[in-house]
Amino acid sequence: MNENVHGHCDARFRKVADALGQAIESGEEVGAAIAVDIDGELVVDIWGGHADGARSRPWTADTIVNVWSSTKTVTALAGLMLIDRGLIEPGTPVAQVWPEFGANGKAGIEFRHLLTHSSGVSGWERTVVLEDILDWDKSTTALAAQSPWWEPGSASGYHATNFGHLIGEVLRRLTGKTLKQFVAEDIAGPLEADFQIGAQPQDAARIAEIVPADDPFAGVPPMEQWPELMVKTLAPLAPTPTVANTDAWRAADVGGANGHANARALARILSAISLGGTVGGVQLIRPDTVERIFQEQIAGPDLILAGMPIRWGLGFALPEPTTFPFVPQGKICHWGGWGGSWQTMNPDQRATVSYVMNKMGPGVVGSDRTQRYLGLIYDALS
Numbered sequence: 001m002n003e004n005v006h007g008h009c010d011a012r013f014r015k016v017a018d019a020l021g022q023a024i025e026s027g028e029e030v031g032a033a034i035a036v037d038i039d040g041e042l043v044v045d046i047w048g049g050h051a052d053g054a055r056s057r058p059w060t061a062d063t064i065v066n067v068w069s070s071t072k073t074v075t076a077l078a079g080l081m082l083i084d085r086g087l088i089e090p091g092t093p094v095a096q097v098w099p100e101f102g103a104n105g106k107a108g109i110e111f112r113h114l115l116t117h118s119s120g121v122s123g124w125e126r127t128v129v130l131e132d133i134l135d136w137d138k139s140t141t142a143l144a145a146q147s148p149w150w151e152p153g154s155a156s157g158y159h160a161t162n163f164g165h166l167i168g169e170v171l172r173r174l175t176g177k178t179l180k181q182f183v184a185e186d187i188a189g190p191l192e193a194d195f196q197i198g199a200q201p202q203d204a205a206r207i208a209e210i211v212p213a214d215d216p217f218a219g220v221p222p223m224e225q226w227p228e229l230m231v232k233t234l235a236p237l238a239p240t241p242t243v244a245n246t247d248a249w250r251a252a253d254v255g256g257a258n259g260h261a262n263a264r265a266l267a268r269i270l271s272a273i274s275l276g277g278t279v280g281g282v283q284l285i286r287p288d289t290v291e292r293i294f295q296e297q298i299a300g301p302d303l304i305l306a307g308m309p310i311r312w313g314l315g316f317a318l319p320e321p322t323t324f325p326f327v328p329q330g331k332i333c334h335w336g337g338w339g340g341s342w343q344t345m346n347p348d349q350r351a352t353v354s355y356v357m358n359k360m361g362p363g364v365v366g367s368d369r370t371q372r373y374l375g376l377i378y379d380a381l382s
Contacts, residue, residue, distance in 0.1 A: 033262050039350045074266075116315075156300070180198060193268045274346055274347050293314050
């Protein structure tokens with residue numbers, strides 16, 4: 001295996017390890033990790049490079065990193081667990097469990113609209129600063145009071161930052177737990193997976209530093225040309241990806257963007273989808289709930305992501321080759337994070353793939369690295 005890469009991988013995935021090593025050697029990567037779980041076994045668990053931009057701290061087996069919107073994969077799973085437990089149905093109006101949310105034309109918004117980014121509430125109506133987003137009560141109260149920006153259920157508009165606030169407040173009303181607490185106690189804890197929303201202070205020394213891309217929004221128009229919906233949805237975080245390196249960010253409950261994990265942990269959690277709902281004897285959801293993920297809910301140009309075509313199942317995206325050429329066709333669901341981290345779940349092959357890194361690639365839906373690694377992984381799986 002490449003000298004820049006540590007861990008283990010089955011021989012058929014050797015090209016994946018070589019590609020990671022070459023990217024580290026060239027400087028394209030600073031630090032990264034890749035995991036592939038097949039049938040409950042980690043056939044790839046590799047990492048390498050450095051945990052900081054100065055390349056003074058090695059990326060180790062237990063390094064974790066802010067995974068941006070890859071957090072949404074675990075938040076969506078939490079939402080599906082509410083459905084699986086009979087606490088809510090996809091078609092239940094959100095206002096039935098969160099009465100304040102029914103204000104100003106939102107009485108008809110259903111829980112499935114939150115899971116499919118089609119609620120019309122993709123961000124905050126009034127001008128918000130980061131401190132507002134990190135304040136749970138303040139941010140959820142504001143979301144409950146505002147009007148939808150388009151007819152709920154008529155189109156998707158990526159809920160970039162508030163996805164976890166919306167699903168998390170529903171979850172809190174139903175279970176009495178915060179999203180952060182639910183993930184810790186009902187998902188990561190039982191699976192012994194190294195994932196958390198936010199990060200505990202005692203983990204600071206093992207968190208990789210986020211290194212921004214030169215052009216974090218490559219592939220979309222310059223910010224000064226963004227339509228109003230994009231500005232209101234994306235602007236609060238757009239200029240400042242280094243916010244992920246702050247104590248305030250790590251202390252908050254931002255279930256759309258501030259999860260901290262390594263590839264191994266995400267692969268373990270999300271293998272629940274690939275393996276019919278049960279991981280290592282722990283059942284998170286039933287097989288019939290898993291199947292609901294793969295029933296297309298809405299498809300078409302996304303109102304926030306510059307019109308990119310996206311197909312949404314319940315909580316996860318489904319293959320759409322125009323926007324996600326690195327995701328194969330078939331029974332696969334997926335999503336990823338700003339800068340390139342990515343996860344795919346394939347029940348037909350009982351395979352789960354996860355990639356995380358600290359040096360962000362340009363763009364908002366994968367990167368050249370994402371495409372390269374996933375291409376090699378699925379070549380090996382075919």
